[in-house]
Amino acid sequence: MKLESLRVELRPRSPWEAVELGTALVRRNARAIWIPWLLVTVPVFAVANVAALAAGRLWIAWLAMWWLKPVFDRIPLFVLSRAVFGETPGTRQTLAAQRGWGWRAMRGHLLWRRFSLVRALVLPVDLLEGADGARLRERRRVLGDAVRGHGILLTLVCLLFVVALSLSMLSLSLMFVPTEFLSESLRATWSLLFVQPPPWAQVALHAVAWIATSVIEPFYIGAGFGLYLNRRTRIEAWDVEIALRRLRARLASATGAMLLAACALLVLPPPSQAAMQRDRGVQDAGVPRQARVDASAGDDGGQDSLADVFGDALVEDPAFEASVEQAYRDPLLRPKRKQSHWRARDSKRAQPPQALPFPWLAKAVAFIGEFGLWLLLAGLLAVLAATARRWLPWLRGGLSRREVPTPVELADAPLPDVLPEDIAAAVRRLWNEGRRRRALALLYRASVEAMAARAAVTLVPGATESECLRASRRMPDPQDRDAFARVVRVWQYAAYARRMPAQGEFDGLVDTLAQRFGWAS
Template sequence: MRLEQMTVHLRSRSAWEAVELGSALVRRHAAAIWKPWLLVTLPLFVALNAAAWAIDSIWLAGLLMWWLKPVFDRIPLFVISRATFGATPDVSDTLAAQMRWGWKPLLHYLTWRRFSPARSLYLPIDLLEGVQGARLRERRRVLGSAVYGNAALLTLVCINFEIALALASVALVFLFVPMEYLPETMRAAWSLAIDQPPWWVQVGSNLAGWVATSVIEPFFVGAGFGLYLNRRTQIEAWDVEIAFRKLRARLTAAATPFVLALFLVGAGLPMLRAQEATPAPDSAKAFTCPITVPEEPKKTDEPPTLPIVFGEQRVDENRFSKAVDQAYRDPLLDSKRKQVTWEKRDKTKPKPPQQRDMSWLSGFGAMFAFLAEWGLWILVGGLVMILLLTLRHWLPWMRGSLRRRKPLPVEVETEALQLPEILPDNVPAEARRLWAQGKPRHALALLYRASVETMAQRAEVALPPGATESECLRASRRMPDSEDRSLFARMVRVWQYAAYAQQLPAQEEFDDLLSTLQRRYRWAT
C-alpha cells in the first residue's frame, strides 16, 4: 500500500463527511464502475429471467438478483479501492478480477450475513485486508464499533432510495396516459398486477428493481468504503504518515547525488581487486427335505346310522321331509339374504371427494396454546438474548451513567471588558490609569488593541472584523522592521496569558512592556 500515491486528501472527518467522500469517489470513477457492472449484471439478469420463465416462476429471478447483491458489490469496491491509490483499473481488469478475487468471504455474505445492516462497512475489511479468524473479528470490532450506527442508517437510506426509484420507474409509464383515461387505467393495471399478472408484467417489475439497484448500489458500496477509509485514517494516522513520507522524499532527493558518488567510489575498488585476483577459467452340497403326502381314505360300505339312533322303528319319510323343509325356512338358519341398494346409472362420473382428515391441525392448536401461555416469557428471553449479543455496541454508552456526578466547579466570575470604540489620544496614560484602578485585563486589552491598529498601519494590511490573534500574527510578518515584529509577538503573548490563562504580568514587566511599546510605536506621551 503506497500512501503517498493516494488521490484523496486524507484527514480526520466526521462519519457523514466520510460517506460523502465515498460518494464523490463513485462519481469520479463512474465510467470505470458502471461499464463492468452492466456487463456482468445485465447478461445474468436476462439469463435468470429466461430460466425463471421456463419454469413459470419469474418472481424467482428478481429474488435471486436481489440476493446476489454482495457478489455485484465487489465491482465498485474493486474499482474505487484501486483508484484511491492512483491505479484506476480498466474494464478488462475489473472483469478478470471478478473471477478470482473475493470469493471466499462471499460464503458468509450470501448466508447468515446477508441481512447485516453494516455490510457496506465490513465488506472492505473482509475483501481488502485478507485477515481471518480472531484477527478478522478484532478488526471488525475496532473499525466498526464507532460507526456501526452510521452504517446501519446508510443501509436504511439506500433501501428507501431503491424502493423510491423502482416505484418511480413504474409511475413513469402512467405519465403517457391521458388524464381522462388515468383512473380506469390505474384500476386495470392494479387488477392486472394483483390477480393474475402476465409474464411481461413480472419481467417489468424485475427490470424496475434491477435498474434501481444498478443506480443506488455503487453509491452504497462507495459510502461504506468512505467510512472504512476514514476509520483507518483516524486509528492509524495515515495523514501524519503521508506528511512524513513526503518529507523523507524531499530529503532523499537532496542527498541522492552525494550518496551516489560515495557508492560509486566504494563499489569501484572491490571490483578492481577482484579482477586482479581472479585466474583464467577451465462348491457345496445340496440339501433336500422329504415331504410326506397323506393318502386319501378308502371308501367302505358302512351301514346307515339312522336306525342306530332311532332304533328299529319305522320312520315316516314324508313327515321327515316336511320337518326338514320347515327347518330350512327358518330365517335364523337361512344362509341366503336378498339386499337392495341404489346405484348411479352413470358410473363414469368421478366420485365426490371424501372429507379430509383435519386431525393434523391439532398440532397447530397445541402450538398456539403454548405461545399463549408462555409467549410473554419467550419474548422476554429473546430480548435478553439480543441485549447480550449486542452488548459490545451499547455497553460503552452506559458506562459512567450510574456514577455519581461530581459537582462542577464554580465558574470564575470575570468582569466584561468594556473598551471605547475609538482609542484615546494618550494610550499609555489611559493604560496606566486602568492598571492603577485594579483593572489589569482592561489595561492589557487596550494595549493589545492599540498594537493591532499600529501593526495594521505599518504592515499596510486590512484586517477582517473579529480577527483572531493568529491572524494578526500572520499579518504582522509584513512589517519591515524585525524589532516591531518581535515586539508585537510579545504583546500578543502577554495578552493571551492574561485573557485565557488568567496569568497577569508583574508590575515591572507591565511597565517595561508599556515603555517599549510607547518608544517603538511612537505613541503620544
C-alpha cells in the first residue's frame, strides 16, 4: 500500500469526524460514483419492475432492489478506495471492475449478513483487505467493535434520510395545489398510492423510494469508508508512518550534498590560527562598538526580537510581515475562532402563524405532547394486565413464607472419630440397613486415611476431594491410585448428585478397596 500517495490528511479523528471525511470524499468524487451507479441500477430497476408486473407481484421488485443493495454498494466503495490514493477510476473502468471484483464476499452479505446494521463498516474490510476465514473474522472484530455503535446509528440516520427524502418528493406536487383544494387532493393522493393503487402508481412509488435510496446510499458507504480509514489510522499509526516516509525521502535527497561537504572537509586544509584572527579583526573593524555591545547584550538576555535575529531588511519587508501574519493566523498555531450571530432585539417569542396548511397534524402533535405520557402509562398497565397470568404466580410465590428446613437425618450425622476394626463389614452393614449415603461416607473416609498412610502425606482438616486426589498421586502403586480415584468418584455422585451405585458396583468397590488397603474381609 502506497501510503505516501494518499490524498487525505490522515490523523486520529473522532468517529463523527471520520463520517464527515467519508461524505466529503463522496462529494468530491460525485461524478465518478453516480454515473456508474445509475448505469447499473437503472436497468436492474427496470427489469425487476417489468418482471414483477408480469407476475402480478410488485412487492417482488421492492424486495429484489433492497436485497441487491450490497452488490450496488461495491460501486462507491471501488471509486473511493482508488480516489483516496489519487487514482480516481473512470466510468468504463468502474463498470468493468463490477464483473469480477468482490463477488466472493457477496455471498455472506446477500445471505446471513444481509440484515446487519453495520454493513457500511464491514464491507470495506471484506472487499479491500483480501483476508479469509478466521483472519477475516478477527479483522472485523478489531476494526468494527470499537465503532459498532456509531455504525448502527449511521445506518438508522441514513434510513431516516431516505424516508424524509421520499416523503419530500411525494409532497412536492402538493405545493402547487391551492389551499382550498388541499384536503381533497390529499385524500385523492392517499387513495391513489395506498388504498387501491393501480400498477403504474405502485411503480411510481417504488421509483420515488429508489431515487431517495440512490441519493443517500453512496453517502452511507462513504461514511462507513471514513470510519474504516480512521480505525486503521488509529490502530496501525498510518499518520506516523507517512511522516517517517517523508522524512526518509528528505534525508535521501540530502545525502549527496552531505557527502560532498564531508569530502570537502577532508580534502581542504584547515585554516590557520593567524588567518582566523585576521578575519575576526576585519569583521570587528566593520561593526561599530555600540552595535557589538547591543548584540552581546541581546545574546545575554535571550529575548531577541525579530530585528535582532533577521535584521532591519527582513523586518521591514512587507512580504515578510505578511508571511508572519499568515503564519499566526494558522488555526493549528492559534486554535481560536470568533463567531457572531444575529439576535432579535425583541425578546418576546414570535407568534405562530394564524393559519396552518395541516391543522389536524398540529392538533395531533399537541395531543401527543400533552397526553403522551398518560397514554404510555395506560399502555403499560394494559400489558401488565394481559400478562398477569405469567408474573402474578411468581410474585405470590416470592412473597410467601419460606419453609423451615428439615432437620438433619441420622444418616447425615457426622461419623465417629475412630474407625471400626472391620471397615468392610461395617460398610456392608450400613448399606444393607438402607443407610447407603452413610455407608459411602464411611468408605470414603477410610479410603482417605489409608491413602494418606500409603502416600505419607498429612492432609489439612476439611480437605476437598480434589486435594485428596492430588495427594494420592504420591502412592507408588498405580492400582492403588486407580482404586482411590474410583471411590472418590462414587462418593461425589452420591454426595452431590444423589446417585447411588448399583448393588454389584458397590460390592465390587468394597472388595477392591479391602484388597488394596488390607481391610479385614
